[in-house]
Amino acid sequence: MKTCDVDFAIVFPPTRYTLDNDLLTTEQRQFYEENGFLVIKNLVSHKDIDEFREVFEKVCKKELTAPGMVVMRDVAIAKSEYVPDQKAITKVQDFQELPGLFRYCSLPQILKYVECFIGPNIMSMHTMLINKPPDAGKKTSRHPMHQDLHYFPFRPADRIVCAWTAMERIDRSNGCLVVLPGTHKGELKQHDYPEWEGGVNKMYHGVRDYDPNIPRVHLTMEKGDTVFFHPILIHGSGMNKTAGFRKAISCHYASSDCDYIDVKGTTQENIEKEVIELALKRYGLESEIALKDAWMAKGRVVQGERNNL
Ligand SMILES: CCCC(=O)SCCNC(=O)CCNC(=O)[C@H](O)C(C)(C)COP(=O)(O)OP(=O)(O)OC[C@H]1O[C@@H](n2cnc3c(N)ncnc32)[C@H](O)[C@@H]1OP(=O)(O)O
Numbered sequence: 357m358k359t360c361d362v363d364f365a366i367v368f369p370p371t372r373y374t375l376d377n378d379l380l381t382t383e384q385r386q387f388y389e390e391n392g393f394l395v396i397k398n399l400v401s402h403k404d405i406d407e408f409r410e411v412f413e414k415v416c417k418k419e420l421t422a423p424g425m426v427v428m429r430d431v432a433i434a435k436s437e438y439v440p441d442q443k444a445i446t447k448v449q450d451f452q453e454l455p456g457l458f459r460y461c462s463l464p465q466i467l468k469y470v471e472c473f474i475g476p477n478i479m480s481m482h483t484m485l486i487n488k489p490p491d492a493g494k495k496t497s498r499h500p501m502h503q504d505l506h507y508f509p510f511r512p513a514d515r516i517v518c519a520w521t522a523m524e525r526i527d528r529s530n531g532c533l534v535v536l537p538g539t540h541k542g543e544l545k546q547h548d549y550p551e552w553e554g555g556v557n558k559m560y561h562g563v564r565d566y567d568p569n570i571p572r573v574h575l576t577m578e579k580g581d582t583v584f585f586h587p588i589l590i591h592g593s594g595m596n597k598t599a600g601f602r603k604a605i606s607c608h609y610a611s612s613d614c615d616y617i618d619v620k621g622t623t624q625e626n627i628e629k630e631v632i633e634l635a636l637k638r639y640g641l642e643s644e645i646a647l648k649d650a651w652m653a654k655g656r657v658v659q660g661e662r663n664n665l
């Protein structure tokens with residue numbers, strides 16, 4: 357049901373994190389404004405998810421690959437000998453050139469929601485399929501509490517949103533997302549590697565000084581449920597205590613009207629340094645110009661026009 361614009365203006369407090377739209381209910385809009393995330397049940401069909409799973413399995417078996425795609429193993433087994441198929445793989449990142457997975461980022465039902473947060477000119481900037489392995493006993497399957505904006509050299513933050521879809525039932529037993537509601541209203545914080553005895557995955561930086569009194573909310577989700585969340589929202593994910601590989605697929609979108617920023621002298625300098633070192637190792641890229649170029653090269657317009665990014 358569409359709310360009349362006049363009524364809307366009267367009943368609704370000022371908005372910052374959402375844009376005027378015909379899709380979100382007043383309650384949903386208020387929820388995102390207040391909490392920085394919104395779960396939409398059953399948004400992606402089981403058929404689509406099963407297809408993404410098949411493509412992922414082919415990637416693990418090296419039957420499929422694509423330029424720029426990063427296939428990452430869990431730190432607990434990174435130095436062990438070859439482990440076949442998906443048992444080795446913790447995450448596939450940057451699959452913008454792999455149509456069988458990238459189709460997720462263009463699903464019209466997802467883009468309809470994304471537009472409510474960032475407007476009509478939508479670019480996919482960062483893509484991941486996370487295959488959280490059964491914990492090898494060192495708790496390395498956890499993802500420390502963090503803010504995704506730490507990784508992104510573009511602004512404004514309010515015109516960036518993540519869509520994260522559960523590819524199966526995900527709850528506390530296999531390591532669901534854990535969020536600190538309302539933290540999207542804060543600032544981007546200093547991130548460092550957590551001091552975990554068992555080791556920590558490459559680039560899994562965490563926030564050290566978040567307020568321990570903010571209640572943690574564990575998001576239990578069914579296959580196909582999708583959460584949209586703000587890049588300053590503090591979140592992480594727990595340990596996978598099951599024998600299965602917990603799967604989720606995600607895309608970070610930004611408005612193409614965002615601008616690149618220079619992260620020199622900011623808390624983001626440490627991640628920039630790691631990214632540059634890696635790029636140097638992998639592609640022989642050197643300057644920070646190249647860092648911006650790398651984002652420009654992996655960003656894809658999925659709706660509207662390409663402006664700044
Ligand atoms: C909103 C965004 C949030 C995020 O994305 S957070 C996480 C972002 N993380 C990333 O972007 C990291 C992506 N991963 C990668 O780039 C690669 O997988 C990585 C870690 C460089 C490994 O590259 P590979 O090509 O697989 O190289 P390799 O097997 O020959 O190993 C090279 C050296 O890396 C080490 N390694 C591999 N996987 C690791 C892991 N998971 N954690 C920590 N270290 C890891 C490996 O032991 C090896 O080390 P060494 O050189 O022998 O000392």
Ligand SMILES: Nc1ncnc2c1ncn2[C@@H]1O[C@H](COP(=O)(O)OP(=O)(O)OP(=O)(O)O)[C@@H](O)[C@H]1O
Binds near residue numbers: 550
């Ligand atoms: N001791 C810890 N130090 C820092 N971060 C932690 C610690 N324990 C958990 N976390 C982080 O907090 C978030 C949620 O953890 P949570 O406690 O829900 O999961 P868990 O410890 O793996 O399992 P459990 O459900 O048994 O508590 C995750 O991001 C996790 O990485």
Ligand SMILES: O=C(O)CCC(=O)C(=O)O
Binds near residue numbers: 486488504
């Ligand atoms: O465990 C997950 O799927 C969440 C990962 C995450 O937050 C991230 O990669 O930024």
Ligand SMILES: [Fe+2]
Binds near residue numbers: 502503504591
């Ligand atoms: Fe994240």
Ligand SMILES: [Mg+2]
């Ligand atoms: Mg715990």
